[in-house]
Amino acid sequence: MVRLLITAIILVSFSKGGDIYHQNCVNCHKIYGPSLKKLFFDYLLVYSSERRVKKALFEYMKNPDPKKSLMPKEYIRQNGVKKPSKLSDEALKKAIDSYWNRYKVIGKIK
């Protein structure tokens, strides 16, 4: 009964983008990954616009390619790239949207 409840909660929360982002990206990055904030600004620096940043992120998560990685070469040599995301396309897109909304600068500049 309790287990059922937990899975239900997890299922419900998974349907919300913000929570996928927190449960998936943030949780892992807190332990194993580099700072998501720093990575966001690196992506912005290279890909510029919302459309292009999101596209690059999506492609990297689906298929991490050392040639496309923006991490320092030294880091990749030592640790390798991460594994492809297990999230569905839809969920991944939602997570990336939350990631973008969390750190975007448009609308925040004063």
Added chain:
Amino acid sequence: MPSERKSLLYFLSMYIFLVIIILLLVSALYYNFRKDLMFTQIRPKLAENAKDVIYRIKEMHQSLGADLHYPRFSGFKSAIYDADRVKIFSLLEEEDIRFDKVIYKTGDKIRFIKEPDAYYLGTKYLIIEVLDDERWLRETVRDILTFGGLFLIFTAFLGFFLAKLFIKPMRESFLLLDNFIKDTTHELNTPISAILANIETIDKNEINEKLAKKIHRIEIAARTISNIYQDMSYLLLNKKTVSNIERFDLKELLLQRISYFKILAQSKRVDFVLNIYEEVYIKADRKKMAKLIDNLISNAIKYNKIGGKIYITLKPRLMIIKDTGIGIPKDKINEIFKRYKRFNESEGGFGLGLNIVYMIAKEFGITIEIDSKPDKGTEVRLKW
């Protein structure tokens, strides 16, 4: 000399057209030159401004979103756009940016677009906007006006001399022709008068019938020449004759002129059919009206069929002369009042007649209407 004026007008309009084209072209070139000059002069300053802004947004970027205070400078405004030309932040009032340009002018503002070496905060395009004091523009307009004005004066003089050069040969040939006609006309007068006077003195009863017929024909021919002579001298001296306007009964004059043409009409077996009202008055010069009627009747005879008819109607404010002749093709009706124009090339004459009719009618405010059907005949209506 209408054709002379026509070709002069043609020449002048061509000339003015060309001068204006050249003026516009040179002005446009000069304007663009001055604009580019202004751009190259102001560009280093704008590049300096861009550098300041980029330095600041680089700092903002490196703060990772902690410090997002956009730089504001007093001398210029700026905006940043991403690679998809979406606005990131802007201080500009109008936001239609021409991303394909490096520097351009919009309204009274100059915009300079700089692409930073990396996309700080996502910035692909940095737009720097300054107000243009437009001193260069005022100078340019002043230059165009003064030099354009000088150029216009110069070309006006040139055009004047060119036009003179252009019409000189034409004027000469016109003068030659006019003088020739004048001289010939004067030379014609005496012999024709002599022939007509002599014919009149011949007593028709003294000679045999055959000879009388021949003399009759000579008289017709001489009268025809005399008509042409009168037309020509009318046209040549027209400007000098002053009209003697009076109110008179047109019926009298008309009958008199018809009887004058009887002999000529008989030679073609043409009959007159008259429908003439009493007391139809007109205010005009009697001699000129006679000339007008002469020309219309002589045409009606000349272009009539053998054995045809001429219907002449006179009512208050209306005179109709209608023949049963060859008619005038529709497309030529408008042309027939021109000098030297004959609507049928096979007939003799100088084509002066209708031109005279037109000139006289115009002088006395008479309107002319012509109805003509080929092979049916021509109807000329005069209204006043």
